Amino acid sequence: MSGIYIHIPFCKKACTYCDFHFSTTFEKYRSEMVTAICSELIMRKETLQDQIIETIYFGGGTPSLLTEEELNIILSTIREKFEVSVDAEITLEANPDDIDVSKGEAWGRLGINRLSIGLQSFHSESLQWMNRAHTVEQSLACISIAQAAGINNISIDLIYGLPSMSDEVWREEIRTALQLGVQHFSAYCLTIEPNTVLSSWVKKEKIQPATNELQNQHFTILQEELTNAGFEHYEISNFALPSFVSKHNSSYWKGAHYLGVGPSAHSYDGKYRSWNIANNQRYIKGFEENIPAYEFELLTKENRFNEALLTGLRTKWGVSLVELEAIFPLTPLFYKQLEELKEQGWLEVRDEVMYLTNEGKSWADKIAQDLFV
Numbered sequence: 001m002s003g004i005y006i007h008i009p010f011c012k013k014a015c016t017y018c019d020f021h022f023s024t025t026f027e028k029y030r031s032e033m034v035t036a037i038c039s040e041l042i043m044r045k046e047t048l049q050d051q052i053i054e055t056i057y058f059g060g061g062t063p064s065l066l067t068e069e070e071l072n073i074i075l076s077t078i079r080e081k082f083e084v085s086v087d088a089e090i091t092l093e094a095n096p097d098d099i100d101v102s103k104g105e106a107w108g109r110l111g112i113n114r115l116s117i118g119l120q121s122f123h124s125e126s127l128q129w130m131n132r133a134h135t136v137e138q139s140l141a142c143i144s145i146a147q148a149a150g151i152n153n154i155s156i157d158l159i160y161g162l163p164s165m166s167d168e169v170w171r172e173e174i175r176t177a178l179q180l181g182v183q184h185f186s187a188y189c190l191t192i193e194p195n196t197v198l199s200s201w202v203k204k205e206k207i208q209p210a211t212n213e214l215q216n217q218h219f220t221i222l223q224e225e226l227t228n229a230g231f232e233h234y235e236i237s238n239f240a241l242p243s244f245v246s247k248h249n250s251s252y253w254k255g256a257h258y259l260g261v262g263p264s265a266h267s268y269d270g271k272y273r274s275w276n277i278a279n280n281q282r283y284i285k286g287f288e289e290n291i292p293a294y295e296f297e298l299l300t301k302e303n304r305f306n307e308a309l310l311t312g313l314r315t316k317w318g319v320s321l322v323e324l325e326a327i328f329p330l331t332p333l334f335y336k337q338l339e340e341l342k343e344q345g346w347l348e349v350r351d352e353v354m355y356l357t358n359e360g361k362s363w364a365d366k367i368a369q370d371l372f373v
């Protein structure tokens, strides 16, 4: 299974917490960006030669800012140059303020069959604090608008662990979201990333980050509410109704090959990982001059071992000890750490596969690091 990711580096506003690559001043060069993305798809088509494309994912940034024509140019290039499965999952990330019936219908015409909506919250203060471009009314209305346009595989993003967010407010957010009738949730704990507005607020002591206890408590509430509502917790931040697991994101966690195009996008072909320059002008220039700006690394056995742990432990599929051993021999130190994590109640092993317990899910990255080569 292979996938294509397209990074659209445009946003209306800069959210306070965001460290993705994007620009808010893109109108002058938006068509050059679409042309450069298509040039990259054509230039790198050999990367996924002889492979069927099962998933296409427009991420960003804000892909819902693209017009029907711009999306069509990119999708037509993909369909022309790659072998795309007839039932490929084609996802578009959209922000609530970009969703209207005519856009939804246009997305349907293009074959986009899944929306991932950056809704984040139903509270005005939280949306303003995060500098989101949409309102609570838009958060509440966007799902029914998308459904009216015929899209019935919808995921929403929510953010928890804001410093001022109480348990009650968070529980209410989830319950409001559940009433919207979506099939998938991605819920992220707010983190303070370097070079964001939030990190400057922390440095200036304008805000006090939430404690780990508060964030873990929110995570527990999230698990309770969504699993009680019939959602499967299939990855630390992701919950789905049966048969609505994101195929695209799951393929990353299962080590599938993918091609990422657009500024800052990453690719993986089983041996090499590469990443494009995170600079819009230099990205475009690179394709105009036929000298693409990217870097790559050959993954060592140690890299592949550690990545298998880091990604696999986050999922319901866990990490097979047999498959790990095939990458790099398991040492006595590894088994010692494994026993300690089991005794702590954070990890369990069934049929030679390691899984995080519900408690361990709060410490996924730390647990993986304890087991790294």
Ligand code: SF4
Residues within 6 Å of the ligand: 010, 011, 012, 013, 014, 015, 018, 019, 020, 022, 060, 061, 062, 095, 118
């Ligand atoms: S819309 Fe998304 S990508 Fe753009 S700044 Fe906000 S969080 Fe970042």
